[in-house]
Amino acid sequence: MADELCSALRAYRSVKAGATTATGSPSEQTELLERAVRGAPWKAFHPARRVTADGCIEIVQDLNTLASCTALLRQSSVVGVDVERHQLQSFSGYNCLVQLSTALDGGRVFLVDCIKLPKADVAAALSEILSRSDILKVFHAAQNDVKWLEQDFGIQTSPVLDTQTLTRKLSFPFSKLTDQWSALCNLRVPRALKQRLQLSDWTRRPLAPLQAIYAGADAYQLLPIAGRLLYTLRALDRESEGWGREVREPPPTHYLLADVDADPDCPAWMPDFEVLKSCQIEEGSCLWHELVAVEKASREVVASGGAGAGLRRAARLAPDIAAEHVEALAVWRLRKAEGQDVSPQWLVPDELLLRALAAKSSEEAELALRSTIPRAGPECPEFSGLEGDMEQVASQAHLDDSQQASLLCLLRFAREGLPLGIPGVSDSKAEMPGSKNCHASWWLPFRTAADFQQAVAKLPEIQRERVMQEPLRKRARFLSFIHRVAAKRPVYENCQILAPDGQVLCTVDTKKLHWYVRRGLGKFEPGQEDCIRLLFEPAGRFGIASGDSLGRASGPGYAGGRPSQDSTDGGDRQQQMEQREKFYTSVKENRCVRCGADMHLARYNIVPSCLRSFLPLTHQPGSHDVLLLCVPCHHKASLEHGQRIKEVLASGVGLHLTKPASSSPGDPRNASRMSALGMIKGGDSIPWERVQTVFQRILEIWEDAEALGEGEKEDDESYGEFCAKMERSAPELLLSLRSRWPTSALRVLWRASQWRGDAGGSNSREPLERRRGHGPRWELEAGEKIVQAWTKSGADPSELICRCRVHFLEALKPKFLPAHWDVDHKVAVRSSDLRPGATSNDDQ
Ligand SMILES: [Zn+2]
Structure with a gap:
């Protein structure tokens, strides 16, 4: 046997001589694999406990648990590995969980939370286990997982045993993982359930219990699967003696979900001799020879062009569609997706893109792009616990207006048989591919992408559309703004x-x-x-x-x-x-006067505050001139009415209203203040990767500022309070920040958050008593001048209020004004002693 093996290895090495991989030459790799497999005892593949038993699965979300997890794995000779990744709303995707299993300690599987834990710590802990040559790593379909571990954590995983390749090599009749679970581990799981879980939202926290069990099982069952296949391989090779005992007795049947029957066509559990019987292996091959092939196959790079592969495959089934058009559209979609940091499937699912490409007119194509792909079948009861879960499958396109327009244009070219010539059609000023903005945590301040999606789903149609119009990186913030600003109770109680x-x-x-x-x-x-x-x-x-x-x-x-x-x-x-x-x-309805929505409402003053502040007390607008708008409409109104009316009125009295350049919103300290406040607010829920990016930016500003002697007025009492508050609200963030930037982190964060520039209006140097109303000083000054000029010309101040109303009607075209609301409504004069009777009409 030893001679056979050596000659096989020599033959293999001579063929592969010269070829190298990132982790060393193939011969080194196969030697490592050989040594790891030989060194692993039978019992390292056969954990005693069932995966569903108490204490088997442990979710690792803090550094202490991570340390004890690494300590146990370090002693293992075999570790099962699996990765769950989010791939839909991120261009390159990111790891959410890495699962690691061991037969030690009765059998344990650790779910390492890559979202909660600082990335650097995860990378360090995993790297120690995954790159150690004396620990065999077992994967199922290793290519992607190995690639992702390298991409996110820079880890070179070795040595790797891929059960999928091994199964193929042995011609084992069951290649589906659920079938292998059943045949080799006696674990029954319906395929539909596994599929649904696989595609479930891995960014959600806490994980649904079912997700945790599935993720655990995925890595845990790899150990017995590999163990039993290796036993067969050794037996074929007559090498099994002395390695371990043959498995003849089935372990107790167990289920991922106790009350769900497995598919009736799930294969029955097989004892070792049956497994052996069902396998075939080429004449003259030997265990080590096969392992060499397994090792090699598991390292083959996934065929490139993965992003458009499904699209190309599907397009081949439609004979009318020209391959070059499919190619061009795939490239276009890839670029847009990259620019927006989402997956191409999220931007436009293959199915919809093909439907649009097959359409006969632009209208038809647009209809196709706006349609929704029906989900297969109703939600089964066994999926409970995943409610509101965003599957990692897009059922609709997520194109913004300009993207949709340019896609429709390309589709028209395709219909007319014109070349699409993608390099030229890209709208150059739009998202440039390659601009590697980190949008991985675009859903902040929501806890997860799923939380954001749920909140969006609850919005009235028109508000939802408005939120989705924002670029991806602003959507969640806009929605949170809506929540924050909206009145918490009905405004009108009638x-x-x-x-x-x-x-x-x-x-x-x-x-x-x-x-x-x-x-x-x-x-x-x-x-x-x-x-x-x-x-x-x-x-x-x-x-x-x-x-x-x-x-x-x-x-x-x-x-x-x-x-x-x-x-x-x-x-x-x-x-x-x-x-x-x-x-x-009259009864006043709680709905937006512009769009009629009845959620997320806010009061809107038709007369801007800079005017109200200077109108005589006898001519103050009242409840008639405070209307309800939903926050999105409110936002629009302040831009198209609130801002504009000031300019219109100012130019009416010969004033030029321009924002003075001195209010420097571009002061980087303003931006860093916002970032700091965001970081304090987001606390432990911000992914470490994001924290590092943002904090680095803050640091750059404040290291300079410190040099310039800014932030002199240190107030150690409030700094102390700040520290105490952070200890309570974001202990993990604090720990990570302090370990990364030991000396300065917290003080810089505090200082940045405390910065009061004069942009944004609140000029701190202005004595308070001189300020009336709120808003930037230049605006108040303009308001004062407008009112003065108006009064000096002898016009009635009430007319100013009417002007504001007329402009509001023109700019917003409200369709749901309160009954009997009137542009000419006369201002109720407030007598100076403000007796209740005189004001009662204006207190809504
Ligand atoms: Zn509205």
Whole structure:
């Protein structure tokens, strides 16, 4: 035997002489594999415990557990390895879990959490195990896992035994992993369940219990599978004596999920002699010879062009589609996906791209791109625990408008038989491929991508579309902004205030009701919690003072919007009174006045605060001029109305409103302050990779700033508080930061977060008493000038308010304005002593 082996190895080496791999020449590799397999005892492949037994699976999420995991694995001669990776919403993908199993300690499998743990620590711990030559690493389909371990952690895994290749070499009749689990380990798992779990969202934390069991089993069962196949190989080679005993008795049947039956066509458990019988091996081959082949095959590089391979394969089935078009589209998609840091499948799934390519018109193609691929079958009950889980399969395209337009253009060229010539068609200023922005944690501040997806799914259609319009890197932040800014309770509560005579005066919120009741100014109507009656006669009703004669347009009770046009006609007064009554007493709906959405609403002031601050107290806009908008519409309104109206009004009085350059939003310290605040807020949930990138940037700014003597006014008390707070809220982040940047990390983070520049408006050097309203100083100054100029020209200040309303209507085209809302609504004058009766109409 020894001679046979040596000659086989010599023959193999002579063939491969000259060829080298990254980890050394093939001969070294095969020698390593040979030594590791020979050195591994039979029992190292046969853990005693079942994977579903207590204490078998351990999730490794802190450094202590990682250390004890490495300590145990270090003593093992065989380790099963598997990797779960996220590949959909990331261009190059990233490892989420690395599972490592050992037969020591009764059988253990560790799920190393690559998202929670600092990357450097994972890399160091894994590298020690995976590159040690005296530990045999068993994989199933090793190529990808080995590649990913190198890509993410720089680890060269060796020596590697690939059970998939070994199975093929032996012509073992079952190549599917679930079949092998059943035939060799007596573990029953329905294929559909395994498939679903394989594609489940591995970024989710905590893992669903089912995910943990599956991930554990994947690595754990590799040990007995490899052990039993090696036994067969040794027996074929008559080398088994002295290695271990033959497996004749089936281990107890076990299930990944106790109450789910396995597929009826799952193969039955096979004793060793049956396995041996079912295997075939070429005449004249020997164990070591076969291992050499296994070793070699497992190192073959995965065929390149993987990203478009499925697309090309599928396209071959459609004879009408030209291969060159498929090629061009695959390249286009790859570039866009890279620029956006998502997988090509996420951008446009193969199926939809082919449908669009087969379409006969642009309309049809667009329809195809907008369609959804139905999921196969309903969610089975056994998948419970994965609810809301985003499968790593895209069922729809995720193209933004410009991408969709350029894709439709390419498809039209294809239909017309024009060459697509991709290098030229790329819209050059769009995402440049190769710009390696790290978007791996684009879902922050959400905990995981799945959390973000769930939150998006809950949005009303129109808001969802709006969020998805943002580039990927901004989406999650925009959604979190929506959550943060939106009113937490219904804005309109539609409680009523009655005059002593029982007339409804207005609708307000409960807070206001209690305000009156507490002060003894009103009391609840019997049996009602949302209606009070005033105990005093208000000075006026609906913003019009009682006994007001309409000639006194700007008297104490009433300010006419357009005094010159106010007639003294009593009928007019009556009409106005009715109109105002209708407005103030009508039920107000909690929905966006622009799009009608009823979620994530925020109050919007039609009159910008820089104007309100300088309008006379007698002419302040009231509840009529505060409308509800959903946050996305609010955002749009502040850009297209809030900003614009200031410019329009300013130019109306001959002012030029330009943001002074001195407010330097480009000051890098502003950006670093935002990053620092984000990091403090995200705490332990931020992946270490991201922390390093962001903190490096902060550090660059603050190392300079320190040199310039910035941040002199150190306040050690508040720094101490900051440290204590971080210890509580983000202990892991703190630990990692301190171990990476021992001397400066925390102080730099604190200093950056404390930076108060004068950009963004709050000029700290401005004495507080001089500031009115809020917003940048230049804006307030402009507001003051506008109002002054307006008053000086003799125009009524109320007219300014009307202008704001008109502009709002033009810019936003709201379709859901409150009933009886009116551009000419007259401003209710607040008398200077602010008696409740006079203000009650404006308290919504
Ligand atoms: Zn809206």
